[in-house]
Amino acid sequence: MATIVAPQKHRVSGSALEAAVAELKQLLGDERVSTAQAVRDHHGRDESWHPTMPPDAVIFPETTEEVANAVTICAAYGVPVIPYGTGTSLEGHVAALEGGVTIDLQRMNKIVRVSPEDLDCTVQAGVTRKQLNEYLRDTGLFFPIDPGADASLGGMSATRASGTNAVRYGTMRENVLGLTVVLADGRIIKTGGRARKSSAGYDLTRLFVGSEGTLGIMTEITLRLYGIPEAMSAAVCSFKTLEGAVDTVIQVMQSSIPMARIELLDDAQMDAINRYSKLDYPVAPTLFFEFHGTEAGVKEQAEIVRAFAEENGGGGFQWATTQEDRSRLWNARHMAYYAALGLRPGARGLTSDVCVPISELARCIHETKADLAQSSLQGTLVGHVGDGNFHMLYLIDPDSPAEIAEAEALHERLVHRAIACGGTCTGEHGVGYGKIPFMQAEHGPAMSVMRQLKRAFDPSNILNPGKIVKI
């Protein structure tokens, strides 16, 4: 089984916990420390099928110093601390595996600074990506990383998130310039800076990005911003075969076209989208494209891509150049998950997240779909294929252990297929505890170095314990 759920074992005694909570109330006041069951439950689950594992208490700090003082208190009592943004992660990242205190950062929602000339800004960790883009609306700038959910920028940094336009703008790895971090002993450090590049020592920023709260708690984030392109247009094109679609992607990526988005949806997913969003796209492997640039540049890019697609059996280009048409198209794409769930009312989704070299993409998808066809389950596929990242969504009855086991077995084979060809078990969702069973297979001897890092940064293992590495 891929994702064995550890039973929730509380690490500290009730009296130690009570003492810690009393000190936290002194620090933050009663109103910002909650032990109410509903609040705890809400903070113990994410958007995935993983079970709820509530913390013992939830706190709501408003400043970096409050976070640092709270961590110092918890450290003194050996109480685990779990950072929480919007709870939209997918691998049990926020589950309190050993109990402890969840640090809800949603009140740290200030946009500290925007520098249009420097194309950067600093935000508190609880600011969400939509909030930031709303704030930027009149500046001509935007923050492109778009994981679908309106996640917090702290959470996105912590999971190294990306989404549909990573092919052009990169992931959180490329777009976080610097961080303020609270360490396991309550120290506050700043990493990186505002220079767009630096060779001044170890890349602490990149070390914390993707560390899921296990090495420190990010409280402020400095981000790159981008000018809103002069022109944007989108297009949809269906293909006779999956191979034709993937070959088109390879050709486009080898050209010098700066694609903004290039998304693959399989026939099952197109069927789901048609039903859900009342559309009539052909039920066939389909690519969604988006082009950003100057007016003439975007037109030229689109023509070149159409020629590649036609060579590979793609036809029936549908263009979307107005803002309204583009929104309709991408809304349909963003609703893919709910559309898929709609294929089977009452079902939940077990989502995979492999990323493979593009040359292996067609084979990997083909084998994955063949494996699904031989099972009793339904599934749909969407992919950020410019990056080689795709999600197979297995539709399961959450009350059927047999179906869960079957989906997990399919998922496990998919992950090992991806790792065998040089890929990764998770392109953008992160490890949480759901992906831990695959880490050794993916990283081999390097896992010992990850454990070494965790021990160096968090010798008492109080920072989001049981995530990324078990020590």
Next chain:
Amino acid sequence: MATIVAPQKHRVSGSALEAAVAELKQLLGDERVSTAQAVRDHHGRDESWHPTMPPDAVIFPETTEEVANAVTICAAYGVPVIPYGTGTSLEGHVAALEGGVTIDLQRMNKIVRVSPEDLDCTVQAGVTRKQLNEYLRDTGLFFPIDPGADASLGGMSATRASGTNAVRYGTMRENVLGLTVVLADGRIIKTGGRARKSSAGYDLTRLFVGSEGTLGIMTEITLRLYGIPEAMSAAVCSFKTLEGAVDTVIQVMQSSIPMARIELLDDAQMDAINRYSKLDYPVAPTLFFEFHGTEAGVKEQAEIVRAFAEENGGGGFQWATTQEDRSRLWNARHMAYYAALGLRPGARGLTSDVCVPISELARCIHETKADLAQSSLQGTLVGHVGDGNFHMLYLIDPDSPAEIAEAEALHERLVHRAIACGGTCTGEHGVGYGKIPFMQAEHGPAMSVMRQLKRAFDPSNILNPGKIVKI
């Protein structure tokens, strides 16, 4: 004084060293272990003004396993090990501050694999960037990172190098996908993989990139490649004022134009280039541009940039669209260092490498030039200004302690000016030991975390000791 040179203090006794060398000869054969003075001296200096500090021996391994075995032997005797690529670094990175064994990786010069479909390749650490691009010539691909010197890709990874086209293609940070690394105890690990993105745990790849051989020795590197653009063109434009040039850069960066290169040269540097390369550019602040894309796209980009430049007092655009003209233009730019030295025969250069937010660039350059004007020294300025990175080259008589001290004082003020506005002491050269005096000012409390990392990875401090952090 900015760069106090520590006297070379040999860490281990002569007998321990002899025993280690004897074992290394058993491992590699007499021919691949040298203690000849000329070989040691050659490996104890780089291209900068820092003094030669030779190692006690130099070895020439040919495989990762040989490197691992050599490190194991040295570790057993407590002998420092210093990796060496081409010796083109600039901050004393290869100086054997405490003696020890230099591991020359130039015989590890195999290109292991190129995957055109995936736009990636794996090379041994001793492969140089020109060797790789020569090898790629018929594939339609190239590796863009260009620090000027024909450095090894291992050395470029170790110093997080970049160069003129980082504004479009990023630095080594963005272009290393994975590594094979030998750790301080001789263990071999692989980091990263061939997926273009991953959220699977701590970003070990980015931790080793820029670590200058102090956390491990890179032996193989997996790199991103790019399709050669359909069209490229370059242009030179001079400005009435430095501010006009920098304002143009800011406007260009805020637009959606994917600039390939945008380089600033000050009047003194243009004068030097004219004399050295027999050219007749106006002696004024000047921008060198390069555009990559489709035929029409490149033309359009160039027209937009020309309009921005004209708004800011730029005039007399000189275009270079043929390969020959482009080469002549960029050769002149790449010869800037030698051209500057030519202004004062017999002089050597003390090169700075600050990188600042673009909004601070004009002020920072202005103050730096004013400071120079009040000194007795000559200097020239070139900048990768799309990134906010610039190099002030101070021309010094290497036999004049007074001039060295004056240049160091100017440099020190420049670095603190950059740090004060959110910048970094080194954008692309790295720390070595030359930049250590500025690390605390730049990183503050985060320096303790860098020391923590160094201790966790290298408890006996045998990996290139005295570089990046002192412990």
